[in-house]
Amino acid sequence: MTDLYSFLEHTSNTSDFKADLSTRGGYITFSNSGRRGGVKYFQIGLDNILQTLKDIYENLSVFQSLTQYEETPWRTNGSSLFKDPVANANSTVQTKPLFSTLSKIIIWANQPEFDEINPDNHIVLTENSLKTTISRLEEVANSFKPQHSTIIKTQNKKHQIIYYGAPGTGKSYTINETTKDESVIRTTFHPDSDYSTFVGAYKPTTIQVTMRDVSGHKIIEGGKEVKEDRIVYEFVNQSFLQAYIQAWKYYAETAVDAEPQKQYLIIEEINRGNCAQIFGDLFQLLDRNSTGFSDYPIYTDNDMRKQLFKAFEGLSISQSENINNLYNGRNVTEQVLKGEILLLPNNLYIWATMNTSDQSLFPVDSAFKRRWEWQYMPIGKGYDDNGNELNWKICIGANEYDWWSFIEKINLQIGSTTNSEDKKLGFFFCKAENNCISAETFVGKVIFYLWNDVFKDYGFDGTIFKDTDGGTLSFDKFYRADRNGKAIVQNNKIDLFLNNLGVKMTNDSENLFLDENGNTENSPTKDFSRYSLNGNGNYSKGGIVYEAIKLYAENNPEITAQKIVDTWLSLSINISNLIETDDMWNKRKEQTKDAKFESKSKVLTLHNGEVIHISNQFNVNRIQDFINCVNAQDWNIRIEKL
Structure with missing residues (x-):
């Protein structure tokens, strides 16, 4: 029987949807077809796949008729019946690649019975095929179990995660909530970020020195030494080294049988910088072993060695023996404290956010991707800190529109126009004040984004930007100039846009009926002005x-x-x-x-x-x-x- 790794490698050559089993961990990397503009890669663990196969088996009466790929029933049933959150998310955003991956695994487990089946279009869902697949995949998954170690593991959370999704889906908020009681160092990548701004470099700094005369004697005036500011160059630690040094200091403060405090390095907008340029040789450190330490330490240059030696001077690590045993007895802890090598400890977590609408800035290559866990952030309703649903409104004059209704309607338009999830809006794309998103905010942020970043490249043939005269509701029409030349938002144009889109109104304007005097039956005071x-x-x-x-x-x-x-x-x-x-x-x-x-x-x-x-x-x-x-x-x- 061909092993799973070789089988997937072979079948991917003839499939639109690639799938590769990792050699250093129990997960599969799969991709979309790339026909809609660029191949995207996703990862799912063998345990996640096992749970999904078990879900299909438990609901076989639902799935046994879905042997041919049809997007709607697979998406609908997957989102409602897949218990595993990774598979559940992929069933709604990458339905066919997930379908193809599951089919390939079933074909592999039952070979050679199903060898002639095209996994991109067909899947065999019988009681026997699923039982065989689950049993054989369990064996593969067990082969990736970590060996016992005396190191106290800190794997309750993944060490390297990229939270990705549409703008406004709560990526940064999720990280902040998860790490709010932890030690955190945060940075943001941008196009000018490089190794020196992420790790550290020599920079000019100002220090005060005592002035001396030509003979070298201190200059004293009024009984005090005369000082002057002088520019010197010093090595300045940036976010990576700050987090790295602090993580090892926490280890030095920890007893041999205790877990060290966690240190988080948070990278916002990781794909807005050139990751290959920024990480440089640190890339190698991202491979972690089963206990969370770097598999492959890297040697430092003279400048960094001096800096680390100074930072770690006087420290010792009580768990040195256990850590060194992970590297065949090599005294890596001594090398770490001397600054000779860089080695990520298992209490250092690197978490990042990626806005999918900005993926074109700096594409992240597959070698970099596979060293991270990927957490998709779906678009959903917003909730406050107490778990209560947020009922935000778009407030346009006297009219109020349901913000979630707008999100649902506009995302349908974006999806059908761009054939992509990347440009969709999350619930927190705008911030409301007192549950209200003002007309100025809506036009300046939402309409501007839709016009310039979404629909501009696809044309405006649809009806949502249709003006009353049959022309296009261009961005400039949402404003008019007052007598002083100040831009005033045109409420009627916003109303027109939202009505074109079919957004639900939340106030009573649809059902409210005013008599000829402007009163309702429940008006507390009647007004009969003429x-x-x-x-x-x-x-x-x-x-x-x-x-x-x-x-x-x-x-x-x-x-x-x-x-x-x-x-x-x-x-x-x-x-x-x-x-x-x-x-x-x-x-x-x-x-x-x-x-x-x-x-x-x-x-x-x-x-x-x-x-x-x-x-x-x-x-x-x-x-x-x-x-x-x-x-x-x-x-x-x-x-x-x-």
Whole structure:
């Protein structure tokens, strides 16, 4: 029987989805096909696969009919029935590569019976095939069990993890919460990061020295030595060496039978820097043995050796014998304390974040990838520190939209447009204040991101960026300039965008019904204010709005319905659906379940026979905003409260 390592190596040559068994740990690295723009690699442990096969076996009545690859049923059943979190996450984001990997393993375990099957399209799910696979994979997984060691293991947490996912999925937050009671040193990679800024280098520093005369005697004035600042070059430790030195100092403080304190080195945005350039020879240290120490120490140069020797001077490690035994009796602890070698201890954890939407900055090669555990951060609802669900809203004037509804709707659009998970938005992409994301924040952060980083490269053929005139709702249309040239957010354009997307509203504006005086049945105080138009008439709130727009239409008989609608909406009056063309109104009518929909607006027929619809849903605040906006225009229209 061909071993699993050789079998996967051979089958990957003819498969769109590569799968390789590691030789130094119990996991499989698999990839997508790369047909949608670049091959991406993922890792899953043999224990994770075993649990997944057991889940399929326990739910065989569900899976036995899914022998041909169909994305929807495999994604749906995987997300609901796979207990293992790694397999569960991959079933929703890399469904077919996971399917192909499982099929390859079943074919391997049952060879030569299924040798002619194409694992990319077919999987054999019978009671016997699954029992055989689980039994044989257990044998392979057991071969990777670590040997007994007298070293106290600190493997409750993985030593090197990259948390990856869409922006706003809580990668940094998860790390912060996990390490909040630990010793942490944090750094952020960027395009200019290099070895010296990560490890350490000589830098100019200022020290005070005593001034001396030409004879070498100290200069004394007023009974005190005269000092001067002098620039000298000193070796300065950066984040890696700071964490490394502290981790070994914790070991020096620890008794022979105790576990040392953990030290964390957190790297934010790891893929925004060139990892090969930044890590350099430290790359070799990332291979850890079964106890968490580096497999292969590396020798230091003279400058680093002096620095480490100075940092470790006077220290001794009580667990030296046990540590040295891991390296065949070589006295590595003495070499560490002398600064001769670099060797990662098992209490040093290196955790990082990767924003998948930035993967194009510096691609991470497969050799680097396999030295890390990969933790996918799915897009889901947000929760506060007490585990309560966050009900954030997008607050656009008087209208409030459900933030989670927006996240779901926009991610569907991003996924279908880009065929990728990389550009999607996480729940925490924006920060709310008092559960509210303001119009300014929404446009400046969300719309800007969508326009420039997502849809710009794919065109705007869809309906979500469709303007009322049938053109494109370009980014500049979300702003207008006031008289001082200051950019003012156009609330009506945001409303239009969110309505195009079909985002759920959270306030009562959809079901709220105001009478002609702007009151509801439950209004605590009734308001019966009346208004005049250019000194004439006695109108209610809804009536004065209708009459003002009617007068504007009469004064401009040549203007089309669309032009009138665009003009009035450009005022950004604080109410959605203030004025609509007949097409806009009918489109909303088809989508609404509001029984009072038709009574919430009035029809105005123009000189050319076109029809527009004018809202009559105005309370005290809305009518005042309307009056202020209209009176500020040079339209010879003046509204006053009687």
